[in-house]
Amino acid sequence: MKQIQFKFSYIHWIITAIVISVLITGYLLLLYYPDKHTETEAASYEEVVVPNDEFGIPEGQYRVRSGVVGSRQTLSHILSGFDLSALDIDVIARSLRDIFDPRHLRAGQPYHGYYSQDSISSLEYFIYEISHREFVRIGFSDELQMERLEKEVTVMTRSAAGIIHSSLWNTMSANNINPELAIRMSEVLAWEVDFYRIQKGDRFKVIYEESFVGDRSVGVSSIDAIYFVHQGRDIHGFRFEQDTIHGFFNQEGESLRKVFLKAPLEFFRISSRYSHSRLHPILNQRRPHYGTDYAAPHGTPILAVGDGRVTQTAYTSGNGNYVRIRHNSVYETQYLHMSRFAAGIRPGVYVKQGQVIGYVGSTGLATGPHVCFRFWKNGQQVDHLREEFPSADPLPEEFHDEFFRFRDRMMQALDYISFPDRQPV
Numbered sequence: 001m002k003q004i005q006f007k008f009s010y011i012h013w014i015i016t017a018i019v020i021s022v023l024i025t026g027y028l029l030l031l032y033y034p035d036k037h038t039e040t041e042a043a044s045y046e047e048v049v050v051p052n053d054e055f056g057i058p059e060g061q062y063r064v065r066s067g068v069v070g071s072r073q074t075l076s077h078i079l080s081g082f083d084l085s086a087l088d089i090d091v092i093a094r095s096l097r098d099i100f101d102p103r104h105l106r107a108g109q110p111y112h113g114y115y116s117q118d119s120i121s122s123l124e125y126f127i128y129e130i131s132h133r134e135f136v137r138i139g140f141s142d143e144l145q146m147e148r149l150e151k152e153v154t155v156m157t158r159s160a161a162g163i164i165h166s167s168l169w170n171t172m173s174a175n176n177i178n179p180e181l182a183i184r185m186s187e188v189l190a191w192e193v194d195f196y197r198i199q200k201g202d203r204f205k206v207i208y209e210e211s212f213v214g215d216r217s218v219g220v221s222s223i224d225a226i227y228f229v230h231q232g233r234d235i236h237g238f239r240f241e242q243d244t245i246h247g248f249f250n251q252e253g254e255s256l257r258k259v260f261l262k263a264p265l266e267f268f269r270i271s272s273r274y275s276h277s278r279l280h281p282i283l284n285q286r287r288p289h290y291g292t293d294y295a296a297p298h299g300t301p302i303l304a305v306g307d308g309r310v311t312q313t314a315y316t317s318g319n320g321n322y323v324r325i326r327h328n329s330v331y332e333t334q335y336l337h338m339s340r341f342a343a344g345i346r347p348g349v350y351v352k353q354g355q356v357i358g359y360v361g362s363t364g365l366a367t368g369p370h371v372c373f374r375f376w377k378n379g380q381q382v383d384h385l386r387e388e389f390p391s392a393d394p395l396p397e398e399f400h401d402e403f404f405r406f407r408d409r410m411m412q413a414l415d416y417i418s419f420p421d422r423q424p425v
Ligand SMILES: [Zn+2]
Pocket: 272, 289, 291, 292, 293, 371, 372, 373
């Protein structure tokens, strides 16, 4: 178990997988997700008669040939597989540009050709799916008709419940789960639940909104209410959005969020901001700068911007002495160019917000004493100065009535959801 946790802390996607598997273990899905991975090979055709149609094609019997865009395939290449002349293809490609740029064709996206069922068997429609939702429809019947359309999306309120059972790791692949729900849950509960320390017996109930095209899920749009028991502690969260307020609040109307410190230093001057292309002061080359530099005198204490666990204390020739902290399953921070680490700071140690973790220096590639502060969200570096963090303040008085009414309604709804009584094998 120890070793597994060690690995997880380094590989983010596996972490996501853990969360997902953890959720699966509890029969997360009270619903069935149709398998979306049936068409994986490029240009592999199948012939079927359409049962019902999401592309707004007139009723009738068609033969359908479907495939997915291959890695270097162009639209012309695909269309030539549908018995169209070079001239037709040229006309299509040119007039299509008004509604869709054929160069934006994406590998892996499905396309379909609809043929009439009569003896001539002529191509009536060609569909290219731009996304889950959008598609291009070319009609060939009378004259060439090209349209860019959206499928009808219905939003449904759903619920799920589960009991986490650590031995069920391997059931993951056996289930089709929309991983988005797991990710949404981990974001809502990031500050309350340590997803690295999920325990057997942890459990949850969740009410959420999911979007569908036909009977196919195309995404979890939001979570309305959540109940999570983590290490024996009850956590409730209710979504509330009104005016400038948006966030998740507990039963008392306190935010489920905690704020990060604005900067890792008490007094500072920003000397360089996050940038995709910055002239590097020492290398004299344009390079991305995925951090914010805070200049301060040598020896100034550097503070952890939030509670978390130290995952790295190391030296590299570029970063100098640096510390990396994981705050929760969503956020990580890193502090570079330290002159030295604070006493007791080493991997595995838990730090509090505002705790001194090291001292300003200019180790590594640095022109002068400063901290290069780096921030990760879900494994990707982001500019923390531009991140919009939901409010961490308690809900203002004026919204209390409305919020508590919503809370009561949701509490009742959560009560109605029952945990699965049988553990999956
Ligand atoms: Zn920097």
